[in-house]
Amino acid sequence: EIIVNKVRERTDADWAVMMSEALQECFRVLKPGRWISVCYHDTSEGTWQLLQDIMAEIGFVFDKSDITLFIDASQKTLNQLSAEKVTKRDLVISFRKPREGELAAKLLLSGDEDLASFSEKAQLILRDALERLPGAPADRLYDELVSRMVRKGEFQRHNFEALLRSVAEETGGRWYLLETADQLDETEGQKENAAAARLEAFMGKYIQAHPGEGGVHYSNLFEEYLPVSDKPRRLLQDWLPEYFYKTTEGTWRLPINDDERQIKTSLRLSGELRHIKRFANALSAGVPPAERDRPSNAATLAEWIYQCRRSGLYDLGRTLYERGGLRFDSLGDDSQMQVEEDYQICVKRGSVAEAKTKKTKKKQMDLFE
Numbered sequence: 001e002i003i004v005n006k007v008r009e010r011t012d013a014d015w016a017v018m019m020s021e022a023l024q025e026c027f028r029v030l031k032p033g034r035w036i037s038v039c040y041h042d043t044s045e046g047t048w049q050l051l052q053d054i055m056a057e058i059g060f061v062f063d064k065s066d067i068t069l070f071i072d073a074s075q076k077t078l079n080q081l082s083a084e085k086v087t088k089r090d091l092v093i094s095f096r097k098p099r100e101g102e103l104a105a106k107l108l109l110s111g112d113e114d115l116a117s118f119s120e121k122a123q124l125i126l127r128d129a130l131e132r133l134p135g136a137p138a139d140r141l142y143d144e145l146v147s148r149m150v151r152k153g154e155f156q157r158h159n160f161e162a163l164l165r166s167v168a169e170e171t172g173g174r175w176y177l178l179e180t181a182d183q184l185d186e187t188e189g190q191k192e193n194a195a196a197a198r199l200e201a202f203m204g205k206y207i208q209a210h211p212g213e214g215g216v217h218y219s220n221l222f223e224e225y226l227p228v229s230d231k232p233r234r235l236l237q238d239w240l241p242e243y244f245y246k247t248t249e250g251t252w253r254l255p256i257n258d259d260e261r262q263i264k265t266s267l268r269l270s271g272e273l274r275h276i277k278r279f280a281n282a283l284s285a286g287v288p289p290a291e292r293d294r295p296s297n298a299a300t301l302a303e304w305i306y307q308c309r310r311s312g313l314y315d316l317g318r319t320l321y322e323r324g325g326l327r328f329d330s331l332g333d334d335s336q337m338q339v340e341e342d343y344q345i346c347v348k349r350g351s352v353a354e355a356k357t358k359k360t361k362k363k364q365m366d367l368f369e
């Protein structure tokens with residue numbers, strides 16, 4: 001049993017330590033070749049990756065099945081019916097204790113790798129952190145890296161500053177990704193394309209079976225994505241807008257024509273959406289954006305707001321308009337009307353989603369009381 005100390009806020013590190021202790025005991029009592037099934041109810045891919053790391057470190061072998069098993073309750077909670085990003089079923093993921101002489105699965109990053117493999121994995125983690133936290137100080141990035149590895153006392157043997165400088169550059173005590181960061185890695189691109197193709201096939205079948213629905217809920221896509229064995233390093237929620245469009249209901253739909261599909265292809269190849277996210281994330285955090293991340297002019301900023309609207313990134317679009325630091329007076333009348341419309345849609349749809357979340361939480365608290 002895991003008992004959370006409610007006096008202070010629980011961190012991923014606390015959760016990982018307690019979960020590891022519980023699952024180590026499960027591993028101890030299992031006979032070789034026997035299975036453990038984990039009931040997983042969380043839309044956070046970070047937690048899912050952490051769970052995989054813990055199970056691998058303990059010694060479990062992953063189930064190779066490409067089918068998602070789940071426990072489906074006939075009656076849904078209010079949150080399951082109304083919230084946008086929530087699992088609607090309890091997923092079941094199975095792991096096996098290795099037989100005698102069988103090798104266990106490899107951990108994502110254990111600290112025991114040779115210098116070359118450790119550096120490669122650490123660079124990926126730091127690159128991901130800088131996508132989310134542009135302008136972060138070195139100590140914050142160090143914490144991000146340590147939280148993604150099992151602490152065996154080996155990390156101090158490696159040169160953290162050298163690792164950081166291999167993917168980022170410093171400006172005034174803050175760190176930003178190098179200019180080459182937006183170049184699409186061929187291997188990762190292939191993984192994302194393969195995962196997106198699987199989701200596209202699933203979405204097509206889903207819409208055929210539910211013709212009255214304009215899109216597919218995130219939780220359904222998440223369930224379909226979980227069995228993918230060779231996952232991209234980026235989270236599903238990060239690359240999903242580069243392939244599909246968000247509907248007014250908050251679900252996801254396929255491109256409806258070649259023009260829409262080409263727009264998404266261009267976004268992926270140019271890295272523009274990741275570029276936009278870094279700029280908006282820096283503005284939201286009150287951190288000076290890197291010079292290369294700034295829009296060159298008002299027309300570029302207006303185009304970014306439009307892309308956020310089309311991709312369902314309403315909070316980012318609102319941030320760009322309100323904090324982007326550029327005026328749209330220099331644009332033509334039609335362009336000014338377009339950017340204002342895009343902004344208003346971002347505000348409206350973003351506010352609706354936020355209000356729905358708050359309303360759901362209030363109802364849940366009322367029911368609890």
